Structure formats: C-alpha cells, structure tokens
Amino acid sequence: MLDTMEAPGHSRQLLLQLNNQRTKGFLCDVIIVVQNALFRAHKNVLAASSAYLKSLVVHDNLLNLDHDMVSPAVFRLVLDFIYTGRLADGAEAAAAAAVAPGAEPSLGAVLAAASYLQIPDLVALCKKRLKRHGKYCHLRGGGGGGGGYAPYGRPGRGLRAATPVIQACYSSPAGPPPPPTAEAPSGPEAAVNTHCAELYASGPGPAAALCAPERRCSPLCGLDLSKKSPPGSAPPERPPGERELPPRPDSPPSAGPAAYKEPPLALPPLPPLPFQKLEEAGPPPDPFRGGGGGGSPGPEPPGRPDGPSLLYRWMKHEPGLGSYGDELGRERGSPSERCEERGGDPAASPGGPPLGLAPPPRYPGSLDGPGAGGDGDDYKSSSEETGSSEDPSPPGGHLEGYPCPHLAYGEPESFGDNLYVCIPCGKGFPSSEQLNAHVEAHVEEEEALYGRAEAAEVAAGAAGLGPPFGGGGDKVAGAPGGLGELLRPYRCASCDKSYKDPATLRQHEKTHWLTRPYPCTICGKKFTQRGTMTRHMRSHLGLKPFACDACGMRFTRQYRLTEHMRIHSGEKPYECQVCGGKFAQQRNLISHMKMHAVGGAAGAAGALAGLGGLPGVPGPDGKGKLDFPEGVFAVARLTAEQLSLKQQDKAAAAELLAQTTHFLHDPKVALESLYPLAKFTAELGLSPDKAAEVLSQGAHLAAGPDGRTIDRFSPT
DNA sequence: CTGGGGACGGGGCCC
DNA sequence: AGGGCCCCGTCCCCA
Numbered sequence: 001m002l003d004t005m006e007a008p009g010h011s012r013q014l015l016l017q018l019n020n021q022r023t024k025g026f027l028c029d030v031i032i033v034v035q036n037a038l039f040r041a042h043k044n045v046l047a048a049s050s051a052y053l054k055s056l057v058v059h060d061n062l063l064n065l066d067h068d069m070v071s072p073a074v075f076r077l078v079l080d081f082i083y084t085g086r087l088a089d090g091a092e093a094a095a096a097a098a099v100a101p102g103a104e105p106s107l108g109a110v111l112a113a114a115s116y117l118q119i120p121d122l123v124a125l126c127k128k129r130l131k132r133h134g135k136y137c138h139l140r141g142g143g144g145g146g147g148g149y150a151p152y153g154r155p156g157r158g159l160r161a162a163t164p165v166i167q168a169c170y171s172s173p174a175g176p177p178p179p180p181t182a183e184a185p186s187g188p189e190a191a192v193n194t195h196c197a198e199l200y201a202s203g204p205g206p207a208a209a210l211c212a213p214e215r216r217c218s219p220l221c222g223l224d225l226s227k228k229s230p231p232g233s234a235p236p237e238r239p240p241g242e243r244e245l246p247p248r249p250d251s252p253p254s255a256g257p258a259a260y261k262e263p264p265l266a267l268p269p270l271p272p273l274p275f276q277k278l279e280e281a282g283p284p285p286d287p288f289r290g291g292g293g294g295g296s297p298g299p300e301p302p303g304r305p306d307g308p309s310l311l312y313r314w315m316k317h318e319p320g321l322g323s324y325g326d327e328l329g330r331e332r333g334s335p336s337e338r339c340e341e342r343g344g345d346p347a348a349s350p351g352g353p354p355l356g357l358a359p360p361p362r363y364p365g366s367l368d369g370p371g372a373g374g375d376g377d378d379y380k381s382s383s384e385e386t387g388s389s390e391d392p393s394p395p396g397g398h399l400e401g402y403p404c405p406h407l408a409y410g411e412p413e414s415f416g417d418n419l420y421v422c423i424p425c426g427k428g429f430p431s432s433e434q435l436n437a438h439v440e441a442h443v444e445e446e447e448a449l450y451g452r453a454e455a456a457e458v459a460a461g462a463a464g465l466g467p468p469f470g471g472g473g474d475k476v477a478g479a480p481g482g483l484g485e486l487l488r489p490y491r492c493a494s495c496d497k498s499y500k501d502p503a504t505l506r507q508h509e510k511t512h513w514l515t516r517p518y519p520c521t522i523c524g525k526k527f528t529q530r531g532t533m534t535r536h537m538r539s540h541l542g543l544k545p546f547a548c549d550a551c552g553m554r555f556t557r558q559y560r561l562t563e564h565m566r567i568h569s570g571e572k573p574y575e576c577q578v579c580g581g582k583f584a585q586q587r588n589l590i591s592h593m594k595m596h597a598v599g600g601a602a603g604a605a606g607a608l609a610g611l612g613g614l615p616g617v618p619g620p621d622g623k624g625k626l627d628f629p630e631g632v633f634a635v636a637r638l639t640a641e642q643l644s645l646k647q648q649d650k651a652a653a654a655e656l657l658a659q660t661t662h663f664l665h666d667p668k669v670a671l672e673s674l675y676p677l678a679k680f681t682a683e684l685g686l687s688p689d690k691a692a693e694v695l696s697q698g699a700h701l702a703a704g705p706d707g708r709t710i711d712r713f714s715p716t
Numbered sequence: 717c718t719g720g721g722g723a724c725g726g727g728g729c730c731c
Numbered sequence: 732a733g734g735g736c737c738c739c740g741t742c743c744c745c746a
Contacts, residue, residue, distance in 0.1 A: 504730060511729075525727095531732060532727065539726070553724095559735055560724075567723075581721085587738070588722065595720070 018045055019083035031522070032063045032079075033541055037072035039079055049082040052118040064542050070113035074106075078113050081122050087129070107133075 028040035047054035111126035488498035490505040516526035518533035527533040544554035546561040572582035574589035583589040
C-alpha cells in the first residue's frame with residue numbers, strides 16, 4: 001500500500017528540476033567562487049548536501065572556496081553530484097580534471113574535495129569506485145593522519161592544508177565557519193595529480209569538451225580579478241579583523257612594502273580554447289575596428305569578446321543572484337530584440353558605446369546640456385536607476401546593469417547600409433573605403449588647423465580606428481588661447497574640462513554618458529571605467545592581492561597598502577599647518593582641516609600669525625583682523641597648500657569669482673576685488689569648488705562674526 | 717553623549 | 732590597463 005502512496009520518481013523529478021534550474025541560474029541564490037570560476041547554486045541544495053557548505057551559505061551569498069583544495073573542474077563534478085546524485089564516470093572525471101582519460105587518480109581529487117566539503121555520500125561513492133579499481137589503498141595518505149587527499153597532488157602544506165580556507169567574502173565578524181574536520185585532506189598525496197595548471201593549459205582537450213557552454217570552468221573569462229601579492233608575501237585570506245598573523249616563514253626577506261609594485265597578473269592563463277571557440281562563433285567583424293587596419297582598441301563596449309564578455313556570456317547562461325537571475329531568465333529569450341529596442345538610435349543613447357558606432361559629434365556649442373550627463377557623483381545603483389527618466393532604455397529593455405550580450409557584437413542597426421560612420425561629422429558610408437576617403441578630407445582640414453600629427457589623430461578617431469567615442473570631434477579647435485589651452489588642448493564639450501590627450505578626454509566624457517558602460521556582473525552596479533569595475537569586482541570576490549608584510553593585513557589596492565604601511569613605520573607626512581597635527585593619511589588631514597574650517601577662525605589666524613609677516617594678521621590673541629584680500633588669500637593659500645591641491649585650469653579662477661563675490665556685499669568692493677582674487681586663485685590653481693570652500697572659510701574668518709570688516713576688504 | 721582622530725572601504729577620475 | 736590620488740563615508744576608539 002505504501003507504494004501506492006508514493007509518487008514514483010518524485011525525488012528524482014525534484015532533483016531534475018533543481019538541476020535544470022541551476023543550469024539556467026533560475027532562483028540561484030549563491031555564487032561559489034573557485035579560483036577563477038564561478039558557480040551558481042541554491043543554498044538549500046548545498047546546505048542539504050554538505051555540512052560545510054551549509055555553514056557557509058547561512059552567512060553569505062558568495063562563497064570563496066580554496067582552489068588548493070578543490071579545483072574548478074572538480075567542484076563542477078561535485079556540484080553535478082549534489083544535483084544529480086551521480087558522479088561522472090572515470091573518463092569524464094579524468095577529463096574534467098584535465099588528466100588523461102582513464103587516469104583514475106582524478107577520483108582522488110573528487111574524493112578529497114568531497115571530504116573537504118563534507119559530502120559523505122560522495123566520499124563513499126568515490127571510495128567505492130576507487131576500491132573497485134583497486135586504487136583506494138594506494139591513495140591513502142602514508143602518514144596515517146586521517147588519510148586525506150590533496151586535490152592536485154600538491155604536497156601537503158601543513159596547517160593550511162589541514163585547515164582548508166573556505167572563506168566567504170564579507171565574512172561575518174564571527175569569522176568563517178569552522179573548517180571541516182572529517183576527512184580533512186592533508187599530507188602529501190602525490191598520487192592524486194590533477195593540477196590546475198594542467199587544467200587551464202589543456203586547451204581543447206576533453207576537459208573543454210566536457211564543459212557545457214553554460215558551465216564553463218572559468219567563467220571569469222579573462223577578467224582578471226586575481227592580482228596577487230608578490231610571491232611569498234601573501235598569507236591566506238583571513239576574516240576581517242584578524243590582523244595579527246605571524247610573519248610567514250616562507251616570506252622572502254622582502255624589500256618591504258614600499259617596494260611593492262602591482263604584480264603582474266598571476267593567474268594561470270585562461271584556457272585558450274573552450275572560450276576561444278565560443279568567441280570565434282560570436283561577434284561578426286566590427287566594421288570600425290576589424291577592417292580599418294587595426295587601430296587602438298579603444299573603449300570596449302560591454303561584452304566585447306575579449307575580457308568581460310565571457311563573463312557576461314557566462315552570466316547570461318547562469319544569471320545572477322536572486323531576482324537578477326529571474327530577470328535575466330526572462331531576458332534570455334530574445335536578446336537581439338532587446339538590443340534593437342535599446343539601440344535604435346545611437347544619438348538617443350549617448351551612453352551606448354556597445355555598438356561601436358559613434359555618437360553624434362560633440363562640438364562646442366552642441367552640448368548635450370548640463371543635465372545630459374549625470375554628475376559622476378550622482379551615481380545611483382542599477383536598481384535605483386532602473387526606470388529612471390535618465391535611462392534611455394525603453395521599458396522592457398535590458399535589465400540595468402546587465403548588458404545585452406548582443407551588444408558586444410557590434411551590430412550597427414540604425415544606419416542602414418551606411419555602417420561606416422565618421423565620428424566628427426556623423427555621416428555614414430557603406431564601405432570603409434568611402435569612409436576613409438571622407439576622412440581624408442577631414443585630415444586636410446585638420447592639418448590646416450592643428451598640424452599633421454594631431455590631424456592624424458583626429459582622423460583616426462573619425463575613422464573609428466581609435467576609440468569610437470569622442471574622437472577628434474570633442475577637441476576644441478586647438479584654438480589659440482592661453483597657455484592653459486595649449487597645455488590641455490582637449491576640452492570636454494559638456495563641461496569645459498580640458499585634458500592633455502584625447503584618450504583622457506574620451507575617458508572623461510564617459511562620465512557624461514547616461515549609461516555607464518561597465519556593469520558589475522555580480523551586483524549590476526555600473527561604472528564609467530573598466531578599471532573601476534574590475535576593482536569593484538575584486539571587492540565582491542574578496543580578492544586582496546596586496547598584503548602587509550608586517551601584520552598580514554590585505555588590501556585590494558596598492559595605494560591602500562602604501563597608506564597602511566605608514567602605520568607601521570610611524571610616518572606621518574601630512575602635517576596640519578594650523579595646529580601642527582600630523583597624519584599618516586592625507587584624507588585624515590583633509591577631514592582635520594574641515595574641522596578647522598568649521599570653527600577655525602582663531603586657529604587659522606593663529607597659524608597665519610605663526611607664519612608671521614602677513615599683513616593684518618592677528619596675533620596669537622586672535623583679536624586682530626585680517627585685511628582682505630590678504631587675509632583671505634593667506635588662509636586660502638595656506639589651506640590649499642595643505643590640501644596639496646593640484647594645479648588646474650586658470651579657468652577655474654574665473655568660475656571661482658562668480659562663486660566668491662557673494663562674500664562681498666558691496667558690488668563696488670566686489671569689483672575691485674575681482675582682479676587680485678582672480679589672479680590669486682589662478683595662481684593657486686584651485687578647483688572652483690575647493691577654492692570657493694577655502695575662500696568662504698577665509699572670508700568668514702576675515703569678516704568676523706558680525707561681518708563688519710567686510711568693508712575693509714577692498715584692496716588698498 | 718559628543719567630538720576628534722585613526723584606519724579603512726569604495727567610487728571617481730586623471731595620468 | 733593600471734597606478735595613483737582625491738573624495739566621501741563608515742567604523743571604532745578614546746578623551
């Protein structure tokens with residue numbers, strides 16, 4: 001009777017469904033990072049299968065597994081087992097582990113991983129299979145200390161191997177869950193020889209064949225987030241707060257952190273093949289790059305084949321966490337349609353570099369308008385942006401933050417047959433030859449204006465040989481202006497900032513785009529620069545390549561480490577000229593200076609007095625009054641020097657004037673003050689905002705609480 | 717409780 | 732692309 005009450009195959013069906021959902025990323029709520037591979041799964045399923053994973057998923061959505069203990073390929077097998085109850089047969093397992101088919105030791109790697117992850121069923125299965133092949137006994141650790149398996153035949157690494165570091169990014173303060181105890185792999189297990197390097201060097205081997213497209217073993221796909229500390233200087237990841245690590249014995253007598261240089265990319269080269277093939281089948285040639293004879297690569301639209309596009313594609317197949325996955329799941333159906341929805345008119349989507357087409361040129365006078373860009377500081381997360389009026393995407397377009405994979409393909413859609421567009425003038429041409437001929441005309445014009453070298457650059461931009469955006473069109477006509485314009489001839493049409501080189505200008509112009517071209521594939525947040533995005537990704541993945549030799553603390557950036565090292569060295573190079581306080585970090589000095597700015601009239605005045613010799617400066621008693629403009633200038637100069645402000649455009653001074661004259665109640669006085677003020681602020685090179693702030697402070701100081709001394713501000 | 721300092725994370729952006 | 736710096740914000744500790 002019981003049989004009739006049990007739906008036959010129910011559990012099987014359930015598993016099938018779950019696995020199906022996993023491969024689609026549907027309802028996946030956890031990402032597991034193994035080396036440079038990402039896997040998505042369901043917390044419930046993991047928790048039901050592995051005590052260890054259970055302890056991890058409780059706290060985090062993003063798990064970082066120690067790839068020394070489990071390789072991406074092996075973890076994939078493990079995940080398959082979790083979701084299917086089946087372990088790929090020997091040949092498959094070997095293939096996945098990038099060893100010769102039939103090489104049974106790969107089972108050892110799986111066994112080691114299963115032990116490490118505390119999946120008893122898989123452990124039993126592996127043992128059973130190994131015994132069947134008569135290998136199990138040979139594989140057992142000779143040391144007898146629990147008989148674990150080192151996954152890749154790597155010699156045991158003592159403590160670390162015995163206490164595998166599965167750590168979740170953003171670990172809770174309580175730290176990561178306790179390491180597994182049962183069957184903890186340890187000790188030298190040379191017989192088990194699946195090495196990651198082999199995996200990734202294997203190319204079009206069986207491993208590649210085994211990887212279904214949606215389950216690539218290295219989904220980070222060329223987006224190298226794994227900068228590593230110099231050899232030996234990087235202790236294993238630790239939970240935040242755990243700083244007091246003993247120096248690593250294997251640390252070389254390093255030259256010290258000061259000698260740190262951002263190390264070269266340390267990941268083993270990604271497997272050339274599984275992905276290459278994918279790519280080869282992907283994008284059609286980009287008319288603006290391919291045929292043109294190879295110019296500089298230029299800003300890559302999201303999803304370009306090299307680099308993040310692989311990740312995007314991977315994400316496409318296995319969408320992101322939670323609702324993102326859901327959204328993507330819906331989106332997945334007809335991406336090209338959405339591309340068309342979105343991409344119709346590049347002019348309507350200035351932020352849309354993806355097509356590789358140029359937006360209409362932005363000459364001075366054809367500004368997009370101040371609102372066009374969204375100040376960089378006005379950044380909103382993707383979720384906030386969704387549906388905003390700024391978003392050029394029509395309803396039903398792409399989920400913000402998730403680029404349409406097809407955008408990578410450079411499909412020009414709105415130019416009809418005239419796919420070859422001249423950036424400066426926006427004209428389209430049906431062939432690159434015609435475009436080149438057209439560009440020749442530009443070159444001649446530009447040569448007449450700027451000279452040959454710059455003209456060539458303009459032409460390159462026009463022909464799309466260089467980065468497709470900005471091109472020469474943004475350049476202010478080398479106009480014979482002041483020295484500033486000579487030094488920084490490339491001016492942004494949207495905000496009048498100027499730059500020394502066109503690349504920087506193009507980079508800057510992205511800050512005005514409505515759509516940020518580089519989305520984080522994990523959280524969807526978008527960035528104007530790829531570097532910022534990859535840096536952001538490192539924070540997601542908990543990758544902190546820069547380790548402090550003194551305390552072991554790790555950082556995502558070299559600069560942070562340099563900053564941090566001052567704590568150990570006691571160096572405090574930033575000194576407050578007002579109170580003499582010293583700071584190890586410049587930003588803390590800045591904060592400190594703000595404190596002076598708020599209540600700092602007496603302090604600043606005292607400092608000025610300390611400098612001595614300034615006219616009208618009060619004595620230490622603070623009773624004196626500053627003369628304007630000297631007093632203001634002195635304070636401004638002082639503060640500016642302290643803030644180490646960079647020299648900027650003289651144009652800033654002009655803008656500054658507009659912002660500062662409100663200090664001067666009397667228009668006549670204001671007028672009289674303009675010239676020295678302009679001269680001084682130009683000399684300081686203050687940015688408008690900063691100068692206004694500084695001068696505001698100074699004016700307040702000079703005016704005194706009642707503002708009466710304002711009358712004395714007129715230059716004598 | 718509050719203000720200030722120390723330390724650090726993240727993002728923007730110029731070089 | 733990567734380095735470097737700036738800015739903002741936060742957390743923690745301490746007086």
